[in-house]
Amino acid sequence: MKNTTRSWAEPYKMKMVELLKMTTNAQRKKALKDAGYNTFLLKSEDVYIDLLTDSGTAAMSDRQWAGMMMGDEAYAGSRNYYHLEEVVKNVYGYKYLIPTHQGRGAENILSQIMIKKGDIIPGNMYFTTTRLHQELAGGKFEDIIIDEAHDPENEFPFKGNVDLNKLEKIIKKNGAKKIPYVSIATSVNMAGGQPISMQNLKELRKFTNKHHIKIIHDMTRVAENAYFIQQKENGYSNISVKNIVKEICSYTDGATMSAKKDALVNIGGFLTLNDWKLFEEARNLVVVYEGLHTYGGLAGRDMEAMAIGIGESVDDDHIRARVGQVIYLGEKMMAHHIPIVKPIGGHGIFVDAKKFLPHLSQDQYPAQALAAEIYLDSGVRTMERGIVSAGRKSNGENYNPKLELVRFTIPRRVYTQAHMDVIAESACRVFDKRSKITGLKMIYEPKYLRFFQARFEKLK
Numbered sequence: 001m002k003n004t005t006r007s008w009a010e011p012y013k014m015k016m017v018e019l020l021k022m023t024t025n026a027q028r029k030k031a032l033k034d035a036g037y038n039t040f041l042l043k044s045e046d047v048y049i050d051l052l053t054d055s056g057t058a059a060m061s062d063r064q065w066a067g068m069m070m071g072d073e074a075y076a077g078s079r080n081y082y083h084l085e086e087v088v089k090n091v092y093g094y095k096y097l098i099p100t101h102q103g104r105g106a107e108n109i110l111s112q113i114m115i116k117k118g119d120i121i122p123g124n125m126y127f128t129t130t131r132l133h134q135e136l137a138g139g140k141f142e143d144i145i146i147d148e149a150h151d152p153e154n155e156f157p158f159k160g161n162v163d164l165n166k167l168e169k170i171i172k173k174n175g176a177k178k179i180p181y182v183s184i185a186t187s188v189n190m191a192g193g194q195p196i197s198m199q200n201l202k203e204l205r206k207f208t209n210k211h212h213i214k215i216i217h218d219m220t221r222v223a224e225n226a227y228f229i230q231q232k233e234n235g236y237s238n239i240s241v242k243n244i245v246k247e248i249c250s251y252t253d254g255a256t257m258s259a260k261k262d263a264l265v266n267i268g269g270f271l272t273l274n275d276w277k278l279f280e281e282a283r284n285l286v287v288v289y290e291g292l293h294t295y296g297g298l299a300g301r302d303m304e305a306m307a308i309g310i311g312e313s314v315d316d317d318h319i320r321a322r323v324g325q326v327i328y329l330g331e332k333m334m335a336h337h338i339p340i341v342k343p344i345g346g347h348g349i350f351v352d353a354k355k356f357l358p359h360l361s362q363d364q365y366p367a368q369a370l371a372a373e374i375y376l377d378s379g380v381r382t383m384e385r386g387i388v389s390a391g392r393k394s395n396g397e398n399y400n401p402k403l404e405l406v407r408f409t410i411p412r413r414v415y416t417q418a419h420m421d422v423i424a425e426s427a428c429r430v431f432d433k434r435s436k437i438t439g440l441k442m443i444y445e446p447k448y449l450r451f452f453q454a455r456f457e458k459l460k
């Protein structure tokens with residue numbers, strides 16, 4: 001619940017630390033060149049502060065580590081599976097659970113059981129792996145997020161909202177039968193971690209019920225979304241994040257989860273569904289791709305850590321400190337007039353590379369070039385979220401997204417406020433010499449999810 005009596009300071013203390021290697025500018029220059037100017041290809045030991053992602057990078061609690069020791073490594077019917085099933089039911093309210101090794105494992109199974117060739121999957125902005133699985137299953141993603149989400153300057157508090165008019169047009173044009181489900185992410189990643197409001201979700205539920213269309217929830221960062229609802233939406237300021245999370249889930253028919261984010265584990269995910277028939281199909285398919293339906297590619301200990309992490313993730317003090325740290329960093333950057341996506345989202349700061357480097361065109365990969373430059377300056381590793389991440393359409397054309405961003409993603413419970421200061425200082429230094437930054441040329445492009453492995457050269 002809203003607590004304004006003290007700052008967002010962390011509700012935990014350190015028990016163990018991991019030592020970091022400090023690098024010189026010359027070492028970083030070489031490492032960057034060897035990595036083809038792609039921060040995904042850097043060796044982690046060459047990184048000082050790693051903001052590549054908040055995925056699988058959280059610090060687990062002593063309770064989670066204790067849970068790891070309680071792993072029941074049975075091939076079938078592990079006690080940790082039943083614990084996880086109970087937690088998913090209690091915290092999120094979904095009925096049936098299929099564990100998977102991570103989020104995309106769940107996306108694969110979901111797409112295969114629900115999407116037919118020629119189907120359309122409307123969603124509140126694409127996510128890389130989600131859209132690819134929809135396409136591989138023969139479907140086509142259509143963006144129905146509100147226009148405000150594509151404008152980094154627009155300060156609307158719920159930029160994750162769906163534009164129901166866009167959805168209605170798709171239904172009118174194609175018929176509801178062509179739409180197996182609407183794909184709704186909480187804390188929309190590619191928009192900058194922007195939340196969807198409860199009101200919008202309720203309206204969407206009403207609308208989809210009318211057309212007998214299901215809603216599948218990408219609940220990877222649902223607790224962060226719930227926190228923004230608590231802070232910004234009328235009527236929720238006295239409701240706990242835990243209860244808001246449960247209400248969000250209640251308006252949807254099932255979910256895919258990458259537990260590597262909100263749920264505070266280093267590996268794990270699941271698919272959860274309310275419909276028994278769909279669950280039966282998913283339970284059958286999981287044995288093909290992941291493992292038996294009571295472990296889904298995970299060790300028993302991983303499921304235990306996830307069950308405990310889910311409980312911790314919806315604690316009000318935890319989530320307030322988590323988002324508080326992100327906002328602290330964002331405000332420091334804004335004070336230096338660095339163009340960032342506003343409002344500040346839940347899991348990181350998204351720098352607007354188009355505005356940061358206005359002298360570069362999008363085909364010179366401004367966000368990729370900026371991420372490289374930040375690493376060179378300070379050893380801080382960030383990630384491109386622009387034209388490289390967006391990839392190509394089936395006809396080979398680039399997607400050319402409106403947003404060309406560098407994501408400074410904050411791992412949960414890992415870095416201190418002093419680290420945030422170092423990151424902000426580096427961003428400011430690079431901003432001050434921005435006119436000297438040159439673009440990049442792509443020299444190697446993999447077929448799928450090119451941002452992970454593409455290589456670049458510096459343009460003169």
Ligand code: PLI
Binds near residue numbers: 052103
């Ligand atoms: O990385 P996975 O396979 O556990 O999850 C895929 C995935 C699905 N949905 C959303 C919204 C994600 O953010 C997501 C993964 N995100 C990554 C790896 C990230 O760095 O944002």
